[in-house]
Amino acid sequence: MATHLALALHAAGHTIRQILTREYDHAALLARRVGAMPINRPSSLDDKSDIYLLAVNDDALYDLALDLPSYADKLFLHTSGSTPTDVLKRLSPHYGVVWSPQTFVRDLAMLLEQWREVEDKYAATPAPLCVYREPDLIERTARD
Numbered sequence: 001m002a003t004h005l006a007l008a009l010h011a012a013g014h015t016i017r018q019i020l021t022r023e024y025d026h027a028a029l030l031a032r033r034v035g036a037m038p039i040n041r042p043s044s045l046d047d048k049s050d051i052y053l054l055a056v057n058d059d060a061l062y063d064l065a066l067d068l069p070s071y072a073d074k075l076f077l078h079t080s081g082s083t084p085t086d087v088l089k090r091l092s093p094h095y096g097v098v099w100s101p102q103t104f105v106r107d108l109a110m111l112l113e114q115w116r117e118v119e120d121k122y123a124a125t126p127a128p129l130c131v132y133r134e135p136d137l138i139e140r141t142a143r144d
Contacts, residue, residue, distance in 0.1 A: 001079055002055035003030055010034040017049050042067040047074075053098070054078040054088075061087055 002021075010016055010033070019031040020039050027038035039045065045052075045068060052071075056064055058080045065087050068076075076088040076095045088095035118131045134140060 005053065005055055005079070006030055006034050006036075018045065020045060042069070045069060047071055049074065051075045051077065052091075056080075058082050065091060 002019075006016055006019065016031075016034045016036040018039050019027045019034070019036045020042065021027040021030075022040060024038060024040040027040055030036075031038035042064065047069070052068075052074060054061060054064060054077065056078075061078055061080050061083050065078075068091055070091045072092055074092050074094065076091045077098050078085075078088060079098050081097075081099060083097075085095060085097050114132065121129065122131050
C-alpha cells in the first residue's frame with residue numbers, strides 16, 4: 001500500500017519529503033523513485049511536512065504511533081482499516097484514516113451477498129418471517 005500511495009502522490013505532483021521503514025534498503029528504493037530522503041528511525045523524522053501518512057501493517061501502527069514525535073500543527077493519517085482512528089491522537093489534534101478501496105469493495109461484496117440471502121429467504125418462505133438478524137456479539141466483533 002505504501003509504495004502505491006507514494007508513487008501515486010508523487011505522480012500527482014505532491015512532494016514526498018521522507019520515506020520511513022524499518023529496513024533502510026526498502027526506504028532507499030522507494031525514496032529514490034519519488035525523490036525523497038530515506039530514513040529508518042522515527043527520531044529522524046523532520047517537522048517540515050504538513051501531512052504524515054502512515055501506511056504500515058495494522059500490527060505495526062500502534063508501536064509506530066508511540067515512537068513518532070508529536071506535532072500539534074500537523075495532520076497525521078493512517079491507512080489501517082482495522083485500527084481505531086484515535087491511535088494517532090497523541091501525535092496531533094489533527095488525525096484521521098484514509099480508507100483503502102479494497103475495504104469498500106470487500107464490504108460491498110459482503111452486503112450484496114447478505115441482500116441476496118434476504119431476497120432468497122423472502123421468496124422461499126411465507127409471511128411472517130425474519131429475513132435478517134444481526135449475528136451475535138462475538139461474530140460481529142470478528143467481522144468488524
